[in-house]
Amino acid sequence: MGRWLVLGGTRFLSAAVAEAALGRGHEVVCAARGASGPVPEGATLVPVDRDEPEALDPLRGERFDAVVDVATMSLPWVHDALDALGATAGHWTFVSSISVYADPGPVGQGVDAPLLPPREAAHGRSAADDPDAYGAIKVASENAVRDAVGDRAFVVRAGLICGSGDRSDRFGYWPQRFARGGRAVVPDDPGQPAQIVDVRDLADWIVRAGEDGLTGTFDGSGPRTTLGALLDEVAAAVGAPDLERVPVTPETLTAAGVTPWSGPRSLPLWLPPTHRGMTAHDTSAAAAAGLRCRPIAETARDSLAHEHALGPDRPRVAGLTPEDEELLLS
Ligand SMILES: NC(=O)c1ccc[n+]([C@@H]2O[C@H](COP(=O)([O-])OP(=O)(O)OC[C@H]3O[C@@H](n4cnc5c(N)ncnc54)[C@H](OP(=O)(O)O)[C@@H]3O)[C@@H](O)[C@H]2O)c1
Known part of the structure; x- marks a missing residue:
């Protein structure tokens, strides 16, 4: 069984990932402030505030078989995590969004559809509070992940995540x-x-992807x-x-x-x-790669x-x- 690090783990998707990993017998460490709630029973919380530049130092260089980052809207958080843990991580999941696409209109788009221009301009360390920047920050974050750990990276562009939490x-x-x-x-x-995609189905897929070493970029949602x-x-x-x-x-x-x-x-x-x-994304590649809804x-x-x-x-x-x-x- 592996050693997992979930950057988050106190609410919704990242908590569901931590729970799914525990359910499959892994050791799970969650790094978050703890402000959103407790981590699932059996996981260990390392309290960190990613708004602080040295936040991940307590974990720097530790060996994890899989790291899952759900950084929503902060490129510095993504860089910090890659810097502290990228060299030693066995597998790296970054949760992105279908908001990365340049045009939300066309039906049946897949991962090759044109993207928004990446937004790399500094917006401070804290998550940006500009919802219009969300997709562009996710594009920049995906690029940073591919640059640093591209050979081990699983990038999931989630659709509308639904369900408990x-x-x-x-x-x-x-x-x-x-x-x-x-x-x-x-x-x-x-x-x-x-x-839509149920939060537990997405979490389960992320954990199995980490176990199997699945890499690449996918639109992570259910059938149309x-x-x-x-x-x-x-x-x-x-x-x-x-x-x-x-x-x-x-x-x-x-x-x-x-x-x-x-x-x-x-x-x-x-x-x-x-x-x-x-x-209306074409999610056949995700289904073929094991996303079960x-x-x-x-x-x-x-x-x-x-x-x-x-x-x-x-x-x-x-x-x-x-x-x-x-x-x-x-
Ligand atoms: N919801 C959707 O329909 C949807 C659709 C597409 C993509 N997505 C993506 O899916 C992911 C959802 O992630 P999620 O469900 O886990 O929820 P989230 O609201 O993104 O929270 C994620 C975690 O971040 C932690 N956090 C927040 N501020 C922090 C800080 N300053 N320092 C350290 N940790 C901090 C929170 O813990 P604490 O507050 O305890 O610190 C929480 O555990 C995101 O990447 C989102 O962009 C969502």
Whole structure:
């Protein structure tokens, strides 16, 4: 069994990776502040604050069979990790994003599609707080990983990660809304592409990739489906008996100030025509390389349990409030 280092490990994907690695018998060290929560039972936390330049010095030169870095939006964090651990790591996973692509419109893009220009300009050590820079910083981060450990690098451009632990409220909006029942507004665009990946499936793939020494760059998401089919599956899995889905046209939604995808007063997973490629990647290479995806119904049930744990009446960062929805329906 191997020795794993997860840079993170206290929430969502990186916690799921730590848990999956433990489940497969590995020794797991997590390096994080611990501000987001505890590490999974059985893992060891090395407290580090990656905003500090020497943060990873306690781990420098240690030998890990596999390192997993989820640095979201900080190129200095990526460089520091490579500098401290790249020479001795057996395998290196960098979690990137499908936001690296220059044009989110085309359907069926794969890893060879044009990328955003890398953003290497200094933005300070801390994660940038400019969401527009996200994809370009990921491109620069991927390049840094390939330059330093390209022979051992597994770069996963994740799609929309869903399931237990997600705090973005994007996928989770739908299971909680359908479970509440009554008349629920849905975008009248059932043929729009949709694509998600369950956090545990992605984590499991990352761990098996580390074990097998899988290298290369992949779009890490589930199979392509449509918004209509995805919502059907969620409704069948967790919908209340009195649920009635009320399709509202994109024009009406836009006129009423409802925004696509995420944010307050939004309908999550709904995309404008300019962004449909975001949930329509060709993920056949990932499937062939071992990414196994569970049915959406299972992700919906887990997301609902997570929603119940968070409390259904909490302020949400994405979706419609009951009042917004009432206004639309009237
Ligand atoms: N969510 C999606 O749908 C989606 C889609 C595509 C790609 N991605 C990518 O997937 C990855 C998601 O990672 P994740 O689920 O583990 O969540 P995350 O929110 O990126 O957190 C990752 C870890 O970073 C640690 N961290 C934050 N600030 C830190 C600091 N100053 N020093 C040390 N550690 C710090 C956190 O621990 P502490 O707070 O305890 O320090 C946490 O364990 C990211 O790379 C993201 O870009 C996500």
